[in-house]
Amino acid sequence: MLKKIFIKAEILTMIDEQLMISNGALGVEGSQIIYVGETPNQEVLDQYDEIVDCAGKAILPGFINTHGHVAMSLLRGYADDLPLQRWLEEEMWPLEARFTNIQVKAGTSLSALEMIKSGTTTFLDMYDHMDTVAQVTTQAGLRASLCRGVIGFGSDELRKHKLNEAVSFATDWSGAAEGRITTMLSPHAPYTCEPDFIRQFVEKAHELDLPLHTHMSETVKEVQQNMDNYGLRPVEHLLNLGFFEKRALVAHAVHLTDSEIDVLWEHDVKIAHNPVSNLKLGSGIARIPDMLRKGIRPSLATDGAASNNNLDLLEEIRLTALIHKGYAQDPEVVPAITALKMGTQYGSEALFLDDQVGTLEVGKQADFITMDLTGPHMQPRHDVISHIVYAASRSDVLDVYVDGKALMRNRECLTLDEERICFEATQAFKAIVK
Ligand SMILES: CSC[C@H]1O[C@@H](n2cnc3c(O)ncnc32)[C@H](O)[C@@H]1O
């Protein structure tokens, strides 16, 4: 028999495409939501095994972080204040070349802990040593879309080996961790993978019915380089390679023309907007208001903690609600509710998981968080969505559930050993830096 939990709180639900907060309750059976609504009578309540009283808390869908490199938390603060290409070529790639499973396990565990503590229930990771990332994800209890990111430099033989590794990983781990792990295929970027190589990823993705993921149009320099090398801007380049024919998610999409936005819309390409990372690397500000006007539903992401420097999705939600208003000199362009949807519902669409998570609805997986509404910064409580977006911080996240299983209760992480993970992260970093 599956355990039935009933949670009473202020609850954030979808009503006619609108996120609404109301006083209510969430019923969970096993890993699924079986009830959303008003508190039922005692007879119904008696059928539940556990009643959790969350008075003074809001329940909302867990945050969904749609692009990152979780093991890079090990390099947090290591090389700040550099532009993308110098940061990658002179600082990140030389150090990442020293990463073994030890560093990836330590960095991924550190990030899993940080994500749980800040309310993220699903994340995407593009990296190397992905078996280790998948093992840590399983242990942490998180949901993830995982892909072996491939940089196509080196010999034909090396490229072939990396593509095979990416495919094996994607097929071996798809549906693992009781369905919490899904996979994608991911050439790193058009500037690190030649067209023929990208085409091989596209063919494999179509053959295996897997989504594709890549970095695209992050900097002006990269767009110019693409024009110099191939005579095309990145969107048309990837379009010609068949990248957008089926399911595709691109990270960044900062530098787009009007017609490129049209192409992405026409092909239903999903976008991972990384506002903090784009600001920190001086890459620019993506045209989110124009995308929203067109009907694109961009999701939110942190990128790796080395270019952010944290994995706090609530910060991305808040910044998204603020920066585009300032840049457009128009406070109506990204309302609070839209920013919150970008961090939850649109995130589930970007990872092709919207039939499972992203909103609190009967039949979906029970991935949800609770947030404390009792602090002074959350009063008076007349607009909870406004408070969550503009006033709350990650330490207001109290409980985190994935598949109906508690990963954190009252800020205590139940699946990971916080002290050990912080200690091991420092040790693993010291082992690769002289
Ligand atoms: C091949 S694994 C992923 C690869 O991506 C690098 N990376 C981290 N942040 C960014 C970014 O903003 N743009 C492009 N590439 C990035 C990371 O260092 C790994 O090598």
Ligand SMILES: [Zn+2]
């Ligand atoms: Zn990235």
